[in-house]
Amino acid sequence: MCNELTAHTAAVNDFLAADPDEMVLKSGAAYSDDGNHIIISYYAQKHFVSLASGEVTTADNRQVSYNDATLILQYLKQCSGLPPRNRWLSFLELPQGIHHHVPFIKSACEPIRDAFGSGLDLFLQQTVKLGGKPIDMGDAAALIPAFPKLPLAAVLWEGDDEFPARATILFDSIAPYQLTTAALWVLGCELAKKLVSQPLPTTS
Template sequence: MDSRINADKNRKDKIPYDHYRNLFKNFDPGEMAENTGCTFNKDAGEISVKLMGQDLTVKYPSGDVYSKNGTEIESYPPKTLILRYLIHGRGVKPSDKYITYREINGGNVYYNNFYGRCILRLSRKFGGDIEKFRNAFEKLGAEKVNMGDAAYKFQFLNNIYIIFAIWEGDEEFPPSSQILFNKNVLFYFTAEDLAVIGDVAIGSVIKLAFL
């Protein structure tokens, strides 16, 4: 049963990836790289992208995504995000202003999904284990932020910065968390995208924390 569910989900996730691969080839790779703070190697036909500290290459015009060691990335959601980011990036640099999900256009509409998928998940995973949270971000080389019981600013993609903050629970209150996005994210992603970004980022932090 589980294998069939996973296969169905994989096929569903592949549909948007294939869609953006078809669009990707119609855009100028040099411009996409410039508009996202990435680099384009014309001879190799590759755009270099950094995702959660990992060096990745996006082949042009195919849209295939590979890790540093040459292994193709299998998970479709991060590959789809990367292609959307390259296609839609508008070259706006990060600022010192960070905003909540509700401040994103459409954020109120999708907030319940974002809350359950990202904020609540982050609280439950790390609210009772702040040291694991800190260790993960130390491995990422993230910047400490004066917020909550522990908070860090990190680079999700080139030019895209996020803050994760955690408050430990006590006898009166359960653990809680907050996720903030640099305001320039408005020029790269939609509210729906940001729910996926939160999900992917949390998954990466969990892996780092429990290695």
């Protein structure tokens, strides 16, 4: 929690010191009608960022977790304005990604594998809730817009008698120009968390 608080405080300070017009222009965000907030889409949900305090809330005025708030503030501050390139990188291929590759696999990829390794249809249903659209990779995959100019791809291979199930999260090659590798690590972990924690469909 201390690390989350420290990162969040730094992100708030950086956001408040930045030029709002530049952040909106580069990030794909917009101003609220009253001009007091920046509105940004994060995993297909509108979030409101106060220009006065840096507080991040949902459209129904709920506060969000420190991780989500920090990522939103960091993206607004750091986004280069460049569009996605539609070329995918593994976490290992990100700058200094080798240093956190194994923890990323355990914290982001394995939870997706464990939850959906034998349920491709359910996996795709869950990605839709985060704005996902199917793409042709693995046995099932979806392009998921984490932010307007930062898509991720969640890819799943179904297990069988010979090979275990496998999952991975890929980053558009523009990602290092939108967030640091440390922030992208958290972004991937949050994707896994949101996919796995979404309410599952009920069966009759």
